[in-house]
Structures are given as structure tokens and as C-alpha cells.
Amino acid sequence: MPQIDVPLARSGFGQTARLDRWWVQPLLVFLGLSAFIVYATWAAFQGQHFRFGPYLSPFYSPELVGPAGQSWFGPMPHWMPAWVTAAILILWAPGGFRVTCYYYRGAYYKAFWADPPSCTVGEPRKKYLGERSFPLILQNIHRYFLYLALVFLVILGRDVWHAFWFDGRFGVGVGTLVLLTNLVLLTCYTFGCHSFRHLVGGLRDRLAGAPACRRAYECASCLNRRHMIFAWMSLFMVAFADLYVRLCSMGIWRDGRLF
Numbered sequence: 001m002p003q004i005d006v007p008l009a010r011s012g013f014g015q016t017a018r019l020d021r022w023w024v025q026p027l028l029v030f031l032g033l034s035a036f037i038v039y040a041t042w043a044a045f046q047g048q049h050f051r052f053g054p055y056l057s058p059f060y061s062p063e064l065v066g067p068a069g070q071s072w073f074g075p076m077p078h079w080m081p082a083w084v085t086a087a088i089l090i091l092w093a094p095g096g097f098r099v100t101c102y103y104y105r106g107a108y109y110k111a112f113w114a115d116p117p118s119c120t121v122g123e124p125r126k127k128y129l130g131e132r133s134f135p136l137i138l139q140n141i142h143r144y145f146l147y148l149a150l151v152f153l154v155i156l157g158r159d160v161w162h163a164f165w166f167d168g169r170f171g172v173g174v175g176t177l178v179l180l181t182n183l184v185l186l187t188c189y190t191f192g193c194h195s196f197r198h199l200v201g202g203l204r205d206r207l208a209g210a211p212a213c214r215r216a217y218e219c220a221s222c223l224n225r226r227h228m229i230f231a232w233m234s235l236f237m238v239a240f241a242d243l244y245v246r247l248c249s250m251g252i253w254r255d256g257r258l259f
Helices: 024-046 086-090 092-099 102-111 136-162 174-191 194-202 211-224 227-249
Strands: none
Touching: 024 086, 024 102, 024 227, 086 092, 092 136, 102 227, 136 174, 136 194, 174 211, 174 227, 194 211, 211 227
16 A cells, blocks of 8 residues: 655644643642752751651661761761761662652653653654663663662661650650651552562563462552652652751751650
């Protein structure tokens, strides 16, 4: 059969036939992610007010170097630059897991790179190299960051356990609930990850003969259907947990003791 090549006309940046407010969602994503990046960067470089009583900010957990008896490896080496804090040493791991997340890719592709800014809306570039070209090929390491994220969940779980003890006595403070909520949301976000779902059952051809894998896969799929919600809630909560500990340490907020 004869074939006819029909050239596709490219529209200019932002041009579209859509009549709805398509720009609202990418704008909100841009503002939300920008606010988190600015705050997290500022908090990471502070290097202080990240502990209050039994509470440790998730931005600084695990505290690899710091005061004796609190950090894993003792005081900060004298040769370490002043701008390197305990948070700078570890935030690359959870940050890398977020940046390479399948949901966040689509979010910041639209909001920051305008690639495209929204469906059927003109974008600023004329060609697309694909995810097999640099720098997008780096997104494929998401599955490896997953293993680090699982380790961090265990560490944060230990921090929550410590947050239940005040001077050797069991108790619950508002900060305890803040850190616990942060752990729950991060767990739901991580366990709903596409890579985790593939890890627990997606790599099998058939799940019928593996009931444990099937159950785990179904649970991960249930969380995956709400992956966007957990992504934003956990992002907000991890920043709020740091802010709560920070303001209590500075004496601005008072940590209420429930019992």
C-alpha cells in the first residue's frame, strides 16, 4: 500500500488548544518542590538545633559524626570543611531516592524542565534525546537507591523508639508522634514504590504459586495506587519533623508531653 508521510507541526512553547487551567498543577509542583529544596538545603547546612531531648531530626539521621556518645563515628574530623555537616554526609541517599522516583520524574519534568509543561502543551525544546542519554540515563539507578531507602527506614524506626524514652522512662510527647507519623508516611511512600513492587513480586512470571510474594505484591500495589499522595505527604512531613525538632531546640516551641 502507498504510504504518505504527514509532517507533524510543532507548536510554540505554551501553545495549546486546551481551555482549562493546565498551568495550575505544574505551578503548584514547582512552588512545592522549590520550597522543600530551599528549606532542606538551609537546614542541612545549619549543623545545629537538630536534637532535642530524645528527638533527632530525620535530616540528620543517622548522625555519623558529631558529639561523643551521640554519633556513630565520634567527633567531626579536623580536616573536614566547615560546611560539611552530619546532614550533608547522608542526605544524598534519601535525596537520590526521591529525585529518581518515577512519580517525581513526571512532576519535575513538567514543572522545572517544561518537558512538556502539560499534556498537549508546546514545550521549549525541539528534540527529545530520551532516557538513554545523559543526564536522564542516571534515573535508572532508582532501584539501587531503593535498597538505601529501606536501610534508612530501619534507622528512622530506631529513632522513633528512642523518642518514646525520656530520661530512662517511657513516655509520649508531641515530638514522638511527629517522628512516628513521619516514619509511617515514609514507609508507605517507599513500600508503594514501583521498584519495591517489582522486587517483592513483579519479577516473577506467575504469582499463583507464590502466595507470600502475591500478598506482598498486592499490598505494594495498594500503596502504589496512592503513590502521589504519599510522595507529597511524606515530603511535607519530613521537613516538618526537622522544623519541629529545630524550633523546640531553639526554645521557640514547647514540646507537649502527653504522658
